[in-house]
Amino acid sequence: MSATFNPGTAAALLADACRRGVQLRDLPADAKPATLACGYDVQDRFVAALGDPVVGWKLGVGSANAMRRASLARPLVGQVGASRCFASGDTVHVPAGAVATIEFEIAVRLARDVAPAHGELAPAALTELVQSAQVAFEVVLSRYEDRGAVGMPAFAGDNVGFHALVLGAQIDPASVEDVRASASVTLDGAASALPLDGDDAIYPLEALQSLLAHAAERGITLRKGTVVTTGTLTRPFDVAAGVHAVRATYAGGELVLNLAPQTGPG
Template sequence: MENTAAQRAAEWLLAEHQAGHRFTTLGQPVTPTSISDAYDIQDRYVALLRRGGGETVGYKVGLTSATMQAFCRIDHPIAGVVLASRVHSSGARIRRSDFGRLGLEFEIAVRIKSDVPASKTAFTAEMIAPHINGVCAAIELVDDRAADYTNIDVRSLVADNSWNAGVVLSDFKPAWPDLEPLLGRATQNGDLIGEGHGRDILGHPFNSVAWLASQLASRGVTLKAGEVVMTGSVMKTIFPEHEAHYRFDLEGLGFVEVQVS
């Protein structure tokens, strides 16, 4: 996409957020006609967010299940950027009033140990594994701004930083069990609200990281040491409607908690 067009769209997105407007398909001032266009806008939108949000500290991967991809009429995941100011530690208190509509996604996060070198071929989980030195339970904060899911446009979603609004992380563990069968269970005020396994994230969470590395490489970017990757949710998104305590337990790995007010 032409630079000035992408910049206009990014500035419009920022204004929409600041005004508290509901999510709508990008049409004014610019319509992204491809996923590549959407990432061009995302790049510039994130650059605007960095002015008050600090540096990039990682990425999120979304639409990691076949069901969600079919729902959004796309055959691959999507990516967004995580900024330093949006990283919270387990036990954080989050206010619903700070979001258009807050959603919680219950995930496995990984920490990159060493820079992933550029590659002209697609990355695999086996290629990525040596570059990971930590795994933890995590909750992604998403802001869909009350989007109408019956008429969702994934290109507009991607342009809007794939709706990432923050992450809540537990302590990264330097050793972890087999992630494919790993059971994750989410509770609200102690009551079970959903569960899933590591295999629900593209078959294995490292497949998600490999997809991300390939996506970034296609845009001339690489994963860097110390960055965090939110690999995708093991269950459907939860949209809190009242004050509540949420906890996500990963069997044999640990848990993460967040208080929503």
């Protein structure tokens, strides 16, 4: 934790906004993290304040183009809370008036504990870390009105906008590129997203490598069975408040997410 920055104020504001289902314009200047390290200090306090056991990790802003635009050396990392994990067909509630972003992703589970260690792993070693893989939707909903305007450290403090993770069927980890190539996402029956490619694409093993680097810096041991959702395969799209059905089809499979307005505090 930074010796001069106190993350507690920002974390308390974000936790309060999360519980009440409201969004902030920004953090007060004296409570706003100026560096990614300070942003992750806020994130740790924010997640702890919610009291939701952490069962996994998410990667965001992970494509080469997205990182270039955000002046990042690697993707941002957020934490996945147990109460915010859902199954295909479940309903995820969204605060009234908020706009959610939908991403179709590949989530993996770790085959063993990984202690903090510096240095990159070879692709074969990364592959051996993957116990299983499955399709997923991530629902991104920042505690800020405009997550792009507040800056990357503040967005990291906001747990990288994590709202919910919908986990679907397992896939063969070797079939990720087939899933990517065949993926299509609809919103209320209308085509909404197709696969990303080139420098807009995200690759699960590269994302996993980035998580290992983050864990090494933060002194985190990644636990066996932990879920890691690695970043969107299809173009993210925004969904306005209301009742909606989101459906992804891929290589003969299907993943379903229902959205509905939140009727009380989150």
